[in-house]
Amino acid sequence: MLDGIRTYRMISAMWIRSTMTYRASFAMTTLGNFTATAFDFVAILLMFSRVDALGGYALPEIAFLYGLSSVAFGLADLGLGSMERLGRRVRDGTLDTLLVRPAPVLAQMAADQFGLRRLGRVTQGTMVLVYALATVDIDWTPLKLLLMPVMILSGAGIFAAVFIAGAAFQFVAKDASEVQNAFTYGGTTLLQYPPTVFATELVRGVTFVLPLSFVNWLPATYVLGRPIPLGLPDWVAFLSPPVAVACCALAGLAWRAGLRSYRSTGS
Amino acid sequence: MDSGRLYLAVGVGGFRRYATYRAAMVAGIFTNTVFGLILVYTYTALWDERPQLGGYDLAQAVTYVWVGQSLFKTLANGGGGVEGELMERIRTGDIAVDLYRPADLQLWWLAADLGRSSFELLARGVPPFVLGALLFDLALPTDALTWLAFLVAVMLAMLVSFGIRYLVALSAFWLLDGTGVAQMVMFVGWFCSGMILPLNVFPGLLGEIVRALPWSALLQAPADVLLGEGDPLGTYAFQAMWAVLLLAVGRLVQGMATQRVVVQGG
Numbered sequence: 268m269l270d271g272i273r274t275y276r277m278i279s280a281m282w283i284r285s286t287m288t289y290r291a292s293f294a295m296t297t298l299g300n301f302t303a304t305a306f307d308f309v310a311i312l313l314m315f316s317r318v319d320a321l322g323g324y325a326l327p328e329i330a331f332l333y334g335l336s337s338v339a340f341g342l343a344d345l346g347l348g349s350m351e352r353l354g355r356r357v358r359d360g361t362l363d364t365l366l367v368r369p370a371p372v373l374a375q376m377a378a379d380q381f382g383l384r385r386l387g388r389v390t391q392g393t394m395v396l397v398y399a400l401a402t403v404d405i406d407w408t409p410l411k412l413l414l415m416p417v418m419i420l421s422g423a424g425i426f427a428a429v430f431i432a433g434a435a436f437q438f439v440a441k442d443a444s445e446v447q448n449a450f451t452y453g454g455t456t457l458l459q460y461p462p463t464v465f466a467t468e469l470v471r472g473v474t475f476v477l478p479l480s481f482v483n484w485l486p487a488t489y490v491l492g493r494p495i496p497l498g499l500p501d502w503v504a505f506l507s508p509p510v511a512v513a514c515c516a517l518a519g520l521a522w523r524a525g526l527r528s529y530r531s532t533g534s
Numbered sequence: 535m536d537s538g539r540l541y542l543a544v545g546v547g548g549f550r551r552y553a554t555y556r557a558a559m560v561a562g563i564f565t566n567t568v569f570g571l572i573l574v575y576t577y578t579a580l581w582d583e584r585p586q587l588g589g590y591d592l593a594q595a596v597t598y599v600w601v602g603q604s605l606f607k608t609l610a611n612g613g614g615g616v617e618g619e620l621m622e623r624i625r626t627g628d629i630a631v632d633l634y635r636p637a638d639l640q641l642w643w644l645a646a647d648l649g650r651s652s653f654e655l656l657a658r659g660v661p662p663f664v665l666g667a668l669l670f671d672l673a674l675p676t677d678a679l680t681w682l683a684f685l686v687a688v689m690l691a692m693l694v695s696f697g698i699r700y701l702v703a704l705s706a707f708w709l710l711d712g713t714g715v716a717q718m719v720m721f722v723g724w725f726c727s728g729m730i731l732p733l734n735v736f737p738g739l740l741g742e743i744v745r746a747l748p749w750s751a752l753l754q755a756p757a758d759v760l761l762g763e764g765d766p767l768g769t770y771a772f773q774a775m776w777a778v779l780l781l782a783v784g785r786l787v788q789g790m791a792t793q794r795v796v797v798q799g800g
Contacts, residue, residue, distance in 0.1 A: 295714045303721040310730040316737045318583040321576070443561035449568035457572050464579040469571070 271374035278378035286383055293384065300387025304341075307456070308333060308395055322463035327403035328491055329461060334396025335483040336458035339422025340451070341389035347427050349379045350434040351451075354444040357437065360532040373522060376434065403491070411490045417508060418490075422482035424511030428518035429454065429477075435518070438525035454479045462488070462496040470496050481510040540637060541645040548616065548649025552657075559657050562607065566662045570603040574670060588734035593673035594761045598732050600666030601757045605688065607654040609695045609752045611727040612720040616647045617703035621716070624706040633792060640781070640788055643703075644696055651692045673761060680759070683766045687756035690773035694751040697780025698723070704784065707791040727752040734763075748776040 286293050311333065315326045324332075353376060356362040365375045405411065433447030440446065454473075462470050462484045473479040474497060488495050489504035574596050581592040590598065607614070620643055623629045632639060666672065675681060702719050706712035724730060726749035733744050733754045744750060751773040758764035 292711075292714070296717070299714060299717045299721075303717065306721050306725045307730060310725070313731055313736060313740075314580055317587055317735065318580060320583065322579045440557055440561070442555050442557040445558060445561040445565050449565040453565065453568045453572060456569070460572075460576050460579075465572075465575045469575070 271371040274370040274374040275378045278375060279381035282378070282381035283383055296384040297387045300384050301391050302387075304337065304388045304391045307459070308391070311459070322461040324461040324463065324493075327399050328493075329459070330395050330399035331403050331491065332461060332483055332487055333459040334392050334394075334399050335418060335422065335487055336455050337392025338389055338396060339419050339482050340426050340455035341385065341392050342419070342423035343426035343430060344451075345382070345385040345389060346423075347377045347430040348382060348385055350377055350430045351437075351444055351447060352376075352379065353434040354437040354441050357441055357529070358532065362529070363531050372526060373431070405490060406492055414486055414490060414504065417505075418483065418486040421507035421511040425479065425482050425507075425514050426451065426454070428511070428514035429479075431515070431518035432521050435521040435525035438529050450477065450479075454482075458483050467497070474499075478510050478514065481507045537637070541641055544637075544642055544645040545649035545652075548646040549653045550649075552650050552653045562658055563661045566603040566606060566658065567665055570599055570662055570666055571669075573599045573602075574666075588732055589763060590732065590734070590761070591673070593671050594763070595732070596666075596670050597672040597674065597761060598757050600663050600670075600672065601760060602729055602753055603666070604659040604663040605655075605691070605753060605756065606729070607658045608651045608688070609691055609727070610651070610699065611695065611723045611729060611749065611752050613699060613702065613716055613723065615650055615696070615699055616643055617699040618716070620700075620703040621706040621712045624703070625710055625712075639792075640700065640784055643700065644693075644781075647696045647699075648692060651695070655688065675760065675762060680762065684756055684760040687759045687766070687769055687773065690770060690777060691752045691756055693777040694748055694773055694780060697777055697784055698748060700784045701780065701787060704787050704791055723749055723752075726750070728754045728757075732757075734758075748780060751776050 308330075311326075311329060314321065315329075319325065321329060353362070356365075356376075362372075365372050365379075368375065429447070429450050433444075433450065436446065437444050454477075457465070457473065458479060462480065470480065470484075474481075474485070480496065484496055485499065486504040486507055489501060495501065495503060577595045577599060578592065581587055581590070581595050585591065587595070606612075620629075623632065632642070635642070667674065675684075698719070702712065702716055705715050709715060726733075726744050726747050728744075728750065733741065733750050735741075736744050745754070755764065755769045755773055759766050759769055
């Protein structure tokens with residue numbers, strides 16, 4: 268584990284140095300990343316130029332959900348976004364290079380081409396979250412304050428598990444890397460809207476099967492003082508950390524199984 | 535007539551090439567369907583608040599979602615057609631080989647891209663649409679003529695789409711690394727083609743601007759024809775105007791690029 272963290276730190280530091288050699292390019296791609304993610308919030312603003320509420324939620328409340336989802340996803344994407352390149356490495360045989368190095372493959376893969384530009388998404392999400400916190404009416408308690416950082420970190424953990432599980436799936440599926448977009452980008456898009464918008468079965472699915480709703484829906488509805496989705500009790504709002512740990516453990520097992528089953532293309 | 539056969543062969547090649555990756559195709563259909571579902575629910579909430587928003591009723595809005603997800607790959611509104619490869623060839627210098635060929639650069643790539651988009655229309659367009667129609671009430675026309683009119687609009691949209699992406703690719707002659715431009719055009723393309731929100735919902739002046747831009751010829755135009763909202767002939771004229779304009783500018787830029795091209799060696 269420590270070995271993996273050290274590897275990750277060294278490789279990502281190397282990529283950051285390499286990125287910083289071309290500062291103009293770095294500035295442009297980060298700005299691009301920022302603008303790109305800003306477009307879907309602009310779409311939400313446009314919707315609210317025509318309506319006052321969506322699924323019973325007003326703009327500041329949706330901004331709150333949006334900010335939480337974007338920051339949690341952005342952190343996971345910053346740390347592990349490179350994992351989606353695994354399929355390509357399996358296909359062209361360059362994964363073998365990573366296997367012969369005396370360092371954990373997961374850490375090498377995650378830090379490969381570490382993209383600091385992905386901070387653009389985190390920044391955009393943070394700005395929306397700050398706007399939400401400034402406008403939304405929350406009855407703050409110490410417990411709710413504590414829940415804020417816990418929620419963001421656990422959310423990042425849950426999305427990290429999705430990235431790892433997605434990469435593990437690519438050992439089997441190779442070309443089908445796009446499937447994971449449905450859960451990563453699709454997941455964060457889903458969580459940007461209130462749970463009241465979606466069909467109950469869908470909310471159940473992302474609570475009990477793929478527990479994405481622990482990223483923000485369950486804890487955030489508690490903080491906002493809204494009814495918790497599916498009529499669940501209040502305490503589920505605090506389950507995000509154990510859920511995140513369990514997801515990461517399962518994803519780790521999937522990764523191991525995937526790596527064991529790997530057969531090189533031999534080229 | 536020989537050159538016609540040549541471009542047909544290039545087009546068929548493009549079609550078959552994209553037909554090779556079956557797993558990727560299934561993965562893509564799955565992803566489009568998931569995004570379609572998310573959009574349907576948000577649009578339902580939106581139209582619940584404001585029925586007749588943008589002149590659509592709820593069934594039309596839901597239909598719009600599935601038209602968008604189905605045409606997403608075909609029209610490559612966010613990029614992802616042959617232009618990525620063309621850019622790579624310009625960057626590596628392989629473009630010199632293309633310029634040697636006794637064929638026109640623009641027509642060659644247009645043929646390849648039309649082959650690609652025809653395949654995507656059949657393979658990635660039909661399944662999400664059928665799934666959407668099974669799961670939700672769609673506002674689909676009952677007469678064959680409207681479907682035919684829709685197909686014509688899709689074909690014109692393919693031309694406009696290529697026109698935009700060809701210009702993006704040619705920028706690599708000057709920038710060498712076109713990733714930044716491609717990224718910007720991708721998100722502008724999604725937003726301005728109405729992938730996130732139909733363009734007729736955009737308010738005021740912003741709405742008027744986006745509806746006049748070439749991207750509105752991609753998704754909004756065929757969708758309106760299918761939903762019976764737009765006059766097909768007027769829509770065709772708008773699309774054809776942009777197609778001709780973009781392809782002409784592409785030809786002009788291509789001329790400028792090949793006049794001054796210094797091929798990357800190595």
